Amino acid sequence: MISKPWVEKAKSARDYRDETLSKVDPPLEPLPDPLPLSSQDLPKKYLTPREYELTQNYDAIELLEMLRSKKLTSEELTRAFLRRAALAQYAVNCVTELMWDEAVERAKYLDSLPEPIGPLHGLPISVKEHHGMNGKTNHASYVAWIGQPCDRNPLNDYLYDAGCVFYVRTTGPQTLMALECENNIYGRTVNPWNRNLTPGGSSGGEGALVGFRGSVWGLGGDIGGSVRAPASNCGVYGFKPTSKRIPLKGMKHTMDGKDSILATFGPLTQSRETINLFMKVILDNEPWRYDPSLTVKKWTPETLTEPLKIAIEWSDGVVKPHPPMIRALKVVADACKAAGMEVVDWEPYKHDKAWDIVSGLYFPDGGEMILAPLKEIDEPILPLIKFITEEQPNVKNRTMHEYWDLCVERDNYREEYAAHWSKTADSGMEVDVIICPATPGAAPLHDTARYWPYTSQWNLLDFPAAIFPVTFVDVEKDKKEEGYVPMNEQDKYNYDLYEPEKWVGAPVSCCIVGRRNMDEKVMAALEAVEKAMGRK
Amino acid sequence: MISKPWVEKAKSARDYRDETLSKVDPPLEPLPDPLPLSSQDLPKKYLTPREYELTQNYDAIELLEMLRSKKLTSEELTRAFLRRAALAQYAVNCVTELMWDEAVERAKYLDSLPEPIGPLHGLPISVKEHHGMNGKTNHASYVAWIGQPCDRNPLNDYLYDAGCVFYVRTTGPQTLMALECENNIYGRTVNPWNRNLTPGGSSGGEGALVGFRGSVWGLGGDIGGSVRAPASNCGVYGFKPTSKRIPLKGMKHTMDGKDSILATFGPLTQSRETINLFMKVILDNEPWRYDPSLTVKKWTPETLTEPLKIAIEWSDGVVKPHPPMIRALKVVADACKAAGMEVVDWEPYKHDKAWDIVSGLYFPDGGEMILAPLKEIDEPILPLIKFITEEQPNVKNRTMHEYWDLCVERDNYREEYAAHWSKTADSGMEVDVIICPATPGAAPLHDTARYWPYTSQWNLLDFPAAIFPVTFVDVEKDKKEEGYVPMNEQDKYNYDLYEPEKWVGAPVSCCIVGRRNMDEKVMAALEAVEKAMGRK
Secondary structure (H helix, E strand, O other): OOOOHHHHHHHHHHHHHHHHHOOOOOOOOOOOOOOOOOOOOHHHHHOOHHHHHHHHOOOHHHHHHHHHOOOOOHHHHHHHHHHHHHHHHHHHOOEEEEOHHHHHHHHHHHHHOOOOOOOOOOOEEEEEHHHOOOOOEOOOOOHHHOOOEOOOOHHHHHHHHOOOEEEEEEOOOHHHOOOOOEEOOOEEOOEOOEOOEOOOOOOHHHHHHHHOOOOOEEEEEEOOOOOHHHHHHHOOEEEEOOOOOOOOOOOOOOOOOOOOOOOEEEEEEOOHHHHHHHHHHHHOOOHHHOOOOOOOOOOOOOOOOOOOEEEEOOOOOOOOOOHHHHHHHHHHHHHHHHOOOEEEEOOOOOHHHHHHHHHHHHOOEOOHHHHHHHHHOOOOOOHHHHHHHHOOOOOOEOOHHHHHHHHHHHHHHHHHHHHHHHHHHHHOOOOOEEEEEOOOOOOOEOOOOOOOHHHHHHHHOOOOEEEEEEEEOOOOOOOOOOOOOOOOHHHHHHHHHOOHHHHOOOEEEEEEEOOOOOHHHHHHHHHHHHHHOOOO | OOOOHHHHHHHHHHHHHHHHHOOOOOOOOOOOOOOOOOOOOHHHHHOOHHHHHHHHOOOHHHHHHHHHOOOOOHHHHHHHHHHHHHHHHHHHOOEEEEOHHHHHHHHHHHHHOOOOOOOOOOOEEEEEHHHOOOOOEOOOOOHHHOOOEOOOOHHHHHHHHOOOEEEEEEOOOHHHOOOOOEEOOOEEOOEOOEOOEOOOOOOHHHHHHHHOOOOOEEEEEEOOOOOHHHHHHOOOEEEEOOOOOOOOOOOOOOOOOOOOOOOEEEEEEOOHHHHHHHHHHHHOOOHHHOOOOOOOOOOOOOOOOOOOEEEEOOOOOOOOOOHHHHHHHHHHHHHHHHOOOEEEEOOOOOHHHHHHHHHHHHOOEOOHHHHHHHHHHOOOOOHHHHHHHHOOOOOOEOOHHHHHHHHHHHHHHHHHHHHHHHHHHHHOOOOOEEEEEOOOOOOOEOOOOOOOHHHHHHHHOOOOEEEEEEEEOOOOOOOOOOOOOOOOHHHHHHHHHOOHHHHOOOEEEEEEEOOOOOHHHHHHHHHHHHHHOOOO
8 A cells, every 4th residue: 555645745854853863962862661741850861960950950041141151162052952852852742853963063163253143142042843944944834845945034043143053943733723733744742741731832842842941942933822822831931922023034834915813923931031032132133124014112121110900810701711720820819919019800801702803814714725735735634723724613714805894803802902901090000911821721631722712812912921830730729610610612611621630740821911012011010920929 | 857866965965065164254255257277366365364364374383382372362263264264165175064163162162261271272173074073974075975974083082182173174086096186076176276286185175275274284194195195286294104103093984904005194284393293192192002003102203413314216217207396306405415414316116016016905806895885876986096996907806815915015025125225224324214206296187197106105115204395386497308208108198298387386395205113203304304405
């Protein structure tokens, strides 16, 4: 029996990946079979103590300081992260390409210079395969696109010019439109905290790698939760800026020119301050001079002097989050109250209607274009992709006039939400930021991440949103709520999934959201919240 | 023979207009028949000396100062402008509704207050009919829409809250997509400097009224030149800000939700500083809190310290402007040089391609939606509307995917133009602003305004652009260029039109353009240029 063409083509990409992994020097010892539920104990065992120390203990800010003060060479650091990334691949299957030779060569070159070439001099950075990179090919997880050339990616260029070392590229889901990370090329990427859970998607490879500490600075993209879901599921920081703050070119995807819902790149990191550095480095380049559609504003950190007014969104009114998420919100709310902030409940505004609008705008052609590369080579559609394109009531093949009508619905909803937010000032101060569930629970079980609105809500509104880790699932504290009567079918689906024993070891994260274009305020508020939580 | 329904309906709007004009108190003496070529001498003859003085001699800034210092009541001022606007209607046919009673009442109310309610306290402001106004109906020059209710118009609300007096509403062309001003309701609006010329469009009623000094502050809108062409043709100031600086709701139009080329409101005024005041008053309201799609930036005047680098666009490389326009550019260029500025030639970048893109994006459905209200009531299509929808090679009924492709072409062109501008820094300083023909000549003869690209270029690029008056057509100086060989059919059409004798009395204006979002810089540069020209 002859294998189908798509199967052969998919294998070629895996072969290429394996070839790049064969460069690991020294090679890694074979991993246990079966692999442990959590991958978190593997690095200590498989890396040298120095590699472990460098990759385990510092965020990007600290590593950059060590590099600048010559306590560390870029080559040593890069080799450590290359080996940890390779280990991550064997543990959780998150790598599409390990860039051993070129990363080491780049690091050596940077080490040879008398002065740093920029603020990221010597820092290893990981990038989602989908984003493309100069001189590489990329396929955006479509088998049909394997081997296609990359476009120029100005964001990567800015980081490169600032002195970074690209060393690894990571996985995404089929079509990129999933909050999990499975495709027909590499299979499934799993969560480094619990392999029965998903790292999320679409920047799932980045989430898994950063959650495994195989990277301190990963690059993802977000149009429905693709930075935030993986960051949340994997217990790391993530940021979806307002669209048009940072450039978005060089990404391979379908439906280019459909700008009714805008994607944005965003970082996944080990610390809040790494996000601030990311934004500063990119915006110092004045990218609006290159892409005139961008907002003309450098990163302008805000100092918040008054006590903050924080609203907690306990539920979006459609699907009640799992108990660990509600506990995490309570941890944050209590810390904020204790620190003297005003903490109120957020009243969600028609989040069900928001999903109708945004899901329709994701695929105004009924999914025709996004599914075309699958049909082209007879690649089978995966269940979650079928779910998001073919099984959504408001995903339809619209006429152009129907499409414009839906854009009007979007604009009206955005204005209604702005009025809803402004109204919070009726009784005193206006709410500064919302703290909400990152997703309807901790990292979902595989093939169950079907409820997007906790993240897609903020894409529809184009609000800046940052993810920060709060706690871990606790089987004792996070018992199932017995006797709960679900509000609807989606709520029942989410409720029925939950059994605390299945979530052992899973991180729980919250999201902090501000009004559109208030990116700096969101990050300043996150600093205040984390300080209230006793963090630095 | 029974009149057609559209004819009856159109008459009802004229009857309404005439009824509002009957309120003029005291009534105006009848005008000469036939009317003189230029309407500029009529006011002195038909208004009282005080009315004439108030409407003839001051800009909005000066009138506001007189109002604030109680040298003048709002009622006296409003009555003067009401009478001059009525005179404008009889002279050039630019009014759809005179708001006598409510304007006088409003003015009296404002005069009765001990303190000004805002920065525009007592100032009469005119508004294009198309924009809508609380409590009124509007039809956007479609017969079928006569009598339809208005949407709320936040821009008008801001001005009202700042203390202005709305006193007159003005004409626009059929469908609003014309650089002239004729429709089947009111007929043709003519130019107050020469009635054989058009005031331009679509804000043609505003252009004519402000050019007649029947208003010091008019409100228009611009998606292809609709503020700039009338401002230029009528010898007044006009400003098209970057889109999304000021709110754009409350306008009646078709194709809502098609946001691939964005319209913006903009002022037509007697002075540059009135534009700055307009922008400040609107942006002091933080309109982004109401419409979250707007840019978050107050009006932030810039001080330009270095000598400016000005590029002169003598021609767009497709259609050569008429001699008066080229002379006007030379007047400005010489003044700038004499003031020590660096003056270079601007190299246009594929302006023909720009028109292909922008014309296609104006009507991606081949004009179906914009023409529907005509068909609904069997209203005849006018020649220039047929020209812009049915006779443009790149106006097609596209599929949604073809539409997205055209949006990609737009984005690519925008980036190429940005790179083209950045490249001017290769040899020293970067060009600060472009000074270019406002349109391919002075105000066009009726039914000949067929070349949009001098204005639509900056809508496609979304660059801020201000119009300023420079000179008047001079039959002696502006002789036809004999022996000129046109570059193409459009160039030949424009060239053949020109006979200086037909343009007696016509103002000639230039346009100053900056990179996207550099609105404040454009206005600062205009100040420098006007000072170089010996103005205040």
